[in-house]
Amino acid sequence: MFIKKTFVALSSVATATIVIWSLGCAKMDMTTTTAPVNIIEGIFDTPLLIPTVLNPQNLVLEAKTTPATWLQGKISPNTQLFNGSLPVIRANQGDRVNIDLKNSLTEATNIHWHGMLIPALMDGHPKDIAAAGAQRNYNFAINQRAATTWFHPHPHMATGKQVFNGLAGMFIVNDAIETALNLPSGEREVPLVISDKRFNADGSLHYAPTMAEVMTGYFGDKSLINNVVAPFLNVKTRFYRFRAVNASNARIYDLALSNGANLIIIGNDGGLLEKPVSLTHALLSPGERLDILIDFSKMSVGTEAFLQSNANSIANHGATTFKMLKFKVNAAENETFSLPTTLSTITPISISDSKRNRAFALPAAHAMTGGAMHTGMHTINGKAYDMNRIDETVTAGDTEIWEIDNSVGDEPHPMHLHGVQFQVLEKTGGTIQPYEKGWKDTILIQKAEKVKIIVRFPTEKGVFLMHCHNLEHEDDGMMMNFEIK
Ligand SMILES: [Cu+2]
Known part of the structure; x- marks a missing residue:
């Protein structure tokens, strides 16, 4: 779609003067304006979707156009999803993965296992695709430390559209070192697949980057977590573990809590850090992951706090602060977890x-x-x-x-x-x-x-x-x- 065009003279993001050459022939001048697309906050009355956890040892992932409700009361017919949902896969170091991608789309797709250390032919290179109606097998061993990885299509020049339309999932790898830390688990270990989307008036997804939006990347005006616009999560007065992935096409988040409490960061793309680090905010750019603990034991029952993205001029073209997920502290429970001082050993590459x-x-x-x-x-x-x-x-x-x-x-x-x-x-x-x-x-x-x-x-x-x-x-x-x- 954007091939065979050349853009020059883009003076700034806010007001771009663009000159286009169509493959070396006609030349045309165009002035366009890209105001930063800000998030219009929702009302945070929908529960956060907690995806079902799947075992990859004998799994079929079907990529399919699936009518979905992103906005209340409106059906989006052009949504594309794996298994009609947002799959979260979990496996242990040493496990063998055997996944069949069934492509029920009307276009080619594939799966890239982002963050996985696997053979090139399993990696989801754009040359290795499943044509419309075809299947493709992914079979590999997990030979890496515990980490929050994720997966999404990687077809040539169509990754942006397919990911925007909903095709993504999380792949959690566990190992013995991580398990021994007894980090919050069960309902207190929550995947956060973060995205931003734009919709047409009828509720269908709107993916149509202008030429200026190819320069900045495509921003949505709704913030979603686990495919839910403006969700809430009930929490108890304990530590929770959030595995966050930025599955947005272009938006960079500056994650923070609205009450100024710390994010305790314990891991990133490739797994656990050496030790936890407490910060009031942290950047998360597309593709990156952060493994975050939040200590709700210091908040009293009845408290509401938000995960938000702070205004950050460097990251987001002047986008303003916006709320992403509401936490409702709704029950007191005794906390037995204590934060380890050491998480893992990381040997620097010399x-x-x-x-x-x-x-x-x-x-x-x-x-x-x-x-x-x-x-x-x-x-x-x-x-x-x-x-x-x-x-x-x-x-x-x-x-x-x-x-x-x-x-x-x-x-x-x-x-x-x-x-x-x-x-x-x-x-x-x-x-x-x-x-x-x-x-x-x-x-x-x-x-x-x-x-x-x-x-x-x-x-x-x-x-x-x-x-x-x-x-x-x-x-x-x-x-x-x-x-x-
Ligand atoms: Cu770039």
């Missing part, structure tokens, strides 16, 4: 192990010109994605330092690597946040920032991706293949 440095330049919006044959406006190292081109070749098992440079960029880019968990070495634009330490597969690179990561690549060969997890940027070309050889 810089001296690195065999090679590679640099990746992210584009400036006003410089996204390319040549006449340029196939997309979002690039990495000046190149828009080509499914059949290998951009980087890495020796199996090697450790490398990758420097991703957004220093001329004027958009934040959450950059995601498939097939690995990496460590963040350096951020020139600011300090590495406590929740960006440990193991990561997605790292937010803010405007004018340069980030260095150290990656130990798998010993198994195959083609993986690095891309921006702003899904409009991704679909527009901000993606590359690396081959492990």
